[in-house]
Amino acid sequence: MPAHNSMNVAVDFVTIAVLCVLMVAAVLRPREGKRNTLFIVAVLLQGIAVTGDLLAWAFVDWPDGSLLLPAHVSNMVACTVAPLACLAFSALGYTLATGYRQVRGAAARVLCCATVLLVLVELCLPLAGAFAPTFDEASRAAAFSGDFLYGLPYNLMILQLLFVFAMIVLQPVYTPLWRSGMALVLFGVPFAGFALENVVHAVALSYPAMAVALLISCAAMQREQEEQLSYKELELSRARNAALMAQIEPHFVANSLLAIEQLCVEDPPKAREAVQSFARYLRNNFEAMGEEGVIPLSRELAHAKSYVALEMADPSNNVSVRFCISEAAQFALVPPLSVQPLVENAVRHGVGRRREGGTVWVVAAVEEPQNMLVVTVQDDGVGFDVRELERGRKNSDESLAIGSLKGGRSLGLRNVRERLDLICQGTLDVASGPNGTCVTMRVPQDVARKCAVRGGMS
CATH class of the missing domain: 1.20.1070 (Rhopdopsin 7-helix transmembrane proteins)
Structure with missing residues (x-):
């Protein structure tokens, strides 16, 4: 050949x-x-x-x-x-x-x-x-x-x-x-x-x-x-995030309306002030619901403080909430409705269940050189069984349904944990015992800033 x-x-x-x-x-x-x-x-x-x-x-x-x-x-x-x-x-x-x-x-x-x-x-x-x-x-x-x-x-x-x-x-x-x-x-x-x-x-x-x-x-x-698979995963994450946000919204509104209803019976003038606080709270809440990605921690703290003001309108509420926020943490980025649900859980399901009341501490600082925002919400309330939350972590869909029946604390914590992971790869650690609960939220700021750029935040 x-x-x-x-x-x-x-x-x-x-x-x-x-x-x-x-x-x-x-x-x-x-x-x-x-x-x-x-x-x-x-x-x-x-x-x-x-x-x-x-x-x-x-x-x-x-x-x-x-x-x-x-x-x-x-x-x-x-x-x-x-x-x-x-x-x-x-x-x-x-x-x-x-x-x-x-x-x-x-x-x-x-x-x-x-x-x-x-x-x-x-x-x-x-x-x-x-x-x-x-x-x-x-x-x-x-x-x-x-x-x-x-x-x-x-x-x-x-x-x-x-x-x-x-x-x-x-x-x-x-x-x-x-x-x-x-x-x-x-x-x-x-x-x-x-x-x-x-x-x-x-x-x-x-x-x-x-x-x-x-x-x-x-x-x-x-x-x-x-690329199409990544886009579908992103859309799925957004849909999941929207579903979690939708689960949080009625939880907030129902609790607030119940508090105002009680004030209308016991103290009408205070009820008027509570309605005004509730209006501010709803405005902040709906603005946060419309946000995609991340927002400054200062905005999230303002929302949490409006919730605290609504709770303090009840004279029988013997709860104190103290904020200790570093200057650098004020400008850090967090997902919307991340800190406020933690404060609400601590007030309503922690110290709120103690007859003598209690105190909630909110501490935030940025750790260097990891550039990691660390927010700690600690209370001296009754505590709860953390194993219920961990079981929900293994089977999210089933645990959400169970949580909605058993009580709001585990439901709110699971929602915040999943949203932190979906939006900015953040984490949420919970430790609880007879003397209270400590919830630690960590948000990597490098990832959060990338999320802010994708979302068009200036």
Whole structure:
């Protein structure tokens, strides 16, 4: 077998191996339906074309010449299937570059029709030379010079790639720059392969070039799928966050209305003041509910203090709340409705359950060099069983339902803990005993600032 024939067989063999890997990857890790189907069809057709080319090069120089006819048939199969493989790849590249966008614009539609006509011509041309008397390097060289019809489909496929790329460029709808760059690479690689094959006639470079382009498209599909998955996870986190916020809101409102109802019976003037405090509290609460991401700790503390003022309106409430906030902590970032629920839990379910009342301490500081905001809410109340909270941590959905029935403390703490983790990778540690409860919230400020940038906070 001549050296160039052996080289073509080796190149085709490696190309088939790459295509097999791509096919296995497409089958074992299926992506979104239509695009993955296009990818599988393109790989399958390209595999058939390369196999035909490999057999043609292997059979053409058989010692007794008995396999010359199978060589021509194999080459005809390769030349017939190759345009279809190129068409499938072009459709795949178009969807990757435009995001399934339909063909728009008169010029793009004309190019689309021209591409279809090119494919029809390409499918008919191999039949004209199916049983040519010779098949060697000279014949292939003549083919690309226009004397032999075998090579014409490859030249037409160059036009096909150019037409489809022009369709992408001529789309009247804006195409992101990264998609345009990806299209340039996807179509540039096989175009270069076809162009080089016109120069180096003895080696079929178009097939490995198309395999490389399919490999690039596979990587692009994988990256796009990962981005879509990340986006879906973000949306799921936002939905979960919204659900948790919705669970907190009726909890606040119900407790406040019950307190005002009691004041209306026992002390109407105080009830009027409580209504005003409640109005301020609701305004702060609804503003916090509308926030996405993080807010300054000073705003969250103002909201907590409005809640405390509402509680202090009850003369029978023997509770004291003390704040000790460092100057640096005032400007730190926290999720909305993170500190206020902790203060409410300490007041209502901690010291509020003691007949003699008690004290709640709220301490906040920024630890260096970790740049970690640490907020501690401690009370000398009755305490509770922390194991209930830890059980809820293992099975969030079930524990939320149980917590809503058993009492507000574990429900509020679980909500705050989950929101801290979802929004800014914060943590919430709880220690409780007969002499009170200590809740420690940690918020990494580096992560919180990134969250603020994504949310558009200045």
